Amino acid sequence: MDTDIRRITELATEKKEILNRIEVEYEKVIVGQKSVYKYLMTGLLTGGHILVEGLPGLAKTLAISTLSKILDLDFNRIQFTPDMLPADIRGTLIYNQGSGQFDVKKGPVFTNFVLADEINRAPAKVQAALLEAMQEKTITIGDTTYPLPNPFFVMATQNPIDQDGTYPLPEAQMDRFLLKVVAEYPTRAEEKRIISRMGGAIIPEAKTIVSKDSVLELQNFVKQIYADEKIMEYIVDLVYATRDPEAVSIKKEYIRAGASPRASLAFLKAAKAEAFFDGRAYVIPEDVKAIAHEVLRHRLLISFEAEAEGMTSDTLVDQILQRVEIP
Numbered sequence: 001m002d003t004d005i006r007r008i009t010e011l012a013t014e015k016k017e018i019l020n021r022i023e024v025e026y027e028k029v030i031v032g033q034k035s036v037y038k039y040l041m042t043g044l045l046t047g048g049h050i051l052v053e054g055l056p057g058l059a060k061t062l063a064i065s066t067l068s069k070i071l072d073l074d075f076n077r078i079q080f081t082p083d084m085l086p087a088d089i090r091g092t093l094i095y096n097q098g099s100g101q102f103d104v105k106k107g108p109v110f111t112n113f114v115l116a117d118e119i120n121r122a123p124a125k126v127q128a129a130l131l132e133a134m135q136e137k138t139i140t141i142g143d144t145t146y147p148l149p150n151p152f153f154v155m156a157t158q159n160p161i162d163q164d165g166t167y168p169l170p171e172a173q174m175d176r177f178l179l180k181v182v183a184e185y186p187t188r189a190e191e192k193r194i195i196s197r198m199g200g201a202i203i204p205e206a207k208t209i210v211s212k213d214s215v216l217e218l219q220n221f222v223k224q225i226y227a228d229e230k231i232m233e234y235i236v237d238l239v240y241a242t243r244d245p246e247a248v249s250i251k252k253e254y255i256r257a258g259a260s261p262r263a264s265l266a267f268l269k270a271a272k273a274e275a276f277f278d279g280r281a282y283v284i285p286e287d288v289k290a291i292a293h294e295v296l297r298h299r300l301l302i303s304f305e306a307e308a309e310g311m312t313s314d315t316l317v318d319q320i321l322q323r324v325e326i327p
Helices: 002-026 034-046 060-070 124-136 188-198 212-224 229-243 261-277 285-290 292-296 304-308 313-323
Strands: 050-053 075-079 091-096 101-106 113-117 138-141 144-147 153-158 179-182 255-257
Touching: 002 034, 002 060, 002 212, 002 261, 034 050, 034 060, 034 153, 034 179, 034 212, 034 261, 060 075, 060 113, 060 153, 091 138, 101 138, 101 144, 124 138, 124 153, 179 292, 212 261, 229 261, 229 285, 229 292, 229 313, 261 285, 261 292, 285 292, 292 313
Parallel strands: 050 153, 050 179, 075 113, 113 153
Antiparallel strands: 091 101, 138 144
């Protein structure tokens, strides 16, 4: 085992240089939003999908389009609207009068990177069409099922304030997202750099520096990162605390429903990516703690009583982290 960890550690140091190059190129275009970048890479490296909550104008579209260019991956932006149909996502069959047959017109989901902009503005059946693609990584048009490109990554966005004309994602669909990230306003210094950089005559553009094959190699490498049995137990303890809050001295009335087993899997995958970002080939408890809010905030259903007392899912996650014993 020690020999394997040493071997993977050497690889981690080597492959971390690729991440450093990607980040340097990314920061030539994007100012700030480091957490969004980090969790976009977490989703990409682990084969998961990310839900980003943030106000308009915080460079969410620019972030994912820039990353797709750096990684030489195809990118489509889908603006979700109340009048959309599932075919607008998947594609459809179109009758060809010349051949007398139906031709397949594939939808915008057939790409590597999908930006599902304002996903909560579309009806549930449209959301389900995308989320089915996220889960199965295939699309059925007519009687034929087509595989989606590999890698396939979805970043969905939603506005935290403007709820007019929205269709909030059901809990079962929210659970499909590996992480939920909150995009914050830039600092004063960052905003000054933004207007200086983007307000000039020449707008910076990122260059392609990594191939698709390299991305697939990084994904395979992250799977090899070692997680000890005690780390697994710590993850399960955190998830079980959301289902039995009284075990960690939190009122059971505060949480209507806890996290599913998908949360445990998300913890493990994201913690491995966290270790990789730090150049390590093994997971430590701090890696698990670092991504706890992003893994759990959209999976905890808090009660009206908790909301009345000014609590949020994040404050409950804070309490769980404080009270679950660290291995």
